[in-house]
Amino acid sequence: MGLYSNVLFPGCYDRMMKDAALDARRSESLRAVRGETLEVGIGTGLNLPHYPAHVRHITAVDPNRGMAKKLREKTARGAIAVDLHLAGAENMPFIDALFDTVVTTHVLCSLDDVDAGLREIRRVLRPGGQLVFLEHGLSCEHKVRAWQRRLNPLQRLWGDGCRLDVPISEVIRAAGFELVSLDEGYLPGHAKTHGYIYQGVARR
Numbered sequence: 460m461g462l463y464s465n466v467l468f469p470g471c472y473d474r475m476m477k478d479a480a481l482d483a484r485r486s487e488s489l490r491a492v493r494g495e496t497l498e499v500g501i502g503t504g505l506n507l508p509h510y511p512a513h514v515r516h517i518t519a520v521d522p523n524r525g526m527a528k529k530l531r532e533k534t535a536r537g538a539i540a541v542d543l544h545l546a547g548a549e550n551m552p553f554i555d556a557l558f559d560t561v562v563t564t565h566v567l568c569s570l571d572d573v574d575a576g577l578r579e580i581r582r583v584l585r586p587g588g589q590l591v592f593l594e595h596g597l598s599c600e601h602k603v604r605a606w607q608r609r610l611n612p613l614q615r616l617w618g619d620g621c622r623l624d625v626p627i628s629e630v631i632r633a634a635g636f637e638l639v640s641l642d643e644g645y646l647p648g649h650a651k652t653h654g655y656i657y658q659g660v661a662r663r
């Protein structure tokens with residue numbers, strides 16, 4: 460992991476992602492959280508203020524040490540205890556069916572192997588458990604899709620591996636989840652290439 464991934468990206472991340480419309484969506488999504496909860500790709504912990512008050516403890520994974528450092532600064536003074544594991548979604552150090560809820564927000568775009576990550580998420584969810592997701596991905600418009608594909612190489616560089624054209628609902632379904640709710644569309648105030656949002660809940 461280089462200087463950009465480990466230091467510069469984590470250092471700028473909160474400022475880059477600070478956005479009222481996205482924050483409102485975070486709160487809305489996390490209302491669904493219940494039971495033993497795992498957040499995959501927790502990053503610097505931008506979701507933490509948006510968990511409902513009954514959530515006092517979560518487990519998390521993220522492979523980036525720089526993000527983990529920023530997260531620990533937050534959790535030291537926060538209301539939610541986070542049991543963080545430095546691991547990737549594709550190979551998580553948990554037994555089968557341990558969690559009632561898995562949360563992913565703006566993470567599926569960053570996985571090198573999104574199918575393997577989702578299979579692993581499914582494995583650690585108990586039967587009937589839920590995946591709560593808030594992700595950006597492939598637009599419904601052909602013109603925008605073409606731009607997403609053109610911009611991908613640049614986005615992968617400055618977004619630390621992020622891809623703009625992941626067909627989120629399709630990959631979730633393909634991993635064997637049933638979509639319980641799905642809201643798709645552009646987030647106001649964002650470029651169409653970067654702000655096509657998939658928000659919903661899928662059941663294992």
Ligand SMILES: C[S@@+](CC[C@H](N)C(=O)[O-])C[C@H]1O[C@@H](n2cnc3c(N)ncnc32)[C@H](O)[C@@H]1O
Binds near residue numbers: 499500504506521526
């Ligand atoms: C765009 S950030 C999103 C962070 C946070 N979820 C949020 O909503 O602000 C993507 C995160 O995914 C993490 N990530 C990258 N590859 C991963 C992997 N294979 N498994 C789990 N997380 C990963 C990155 O380290 C980073 O923290």
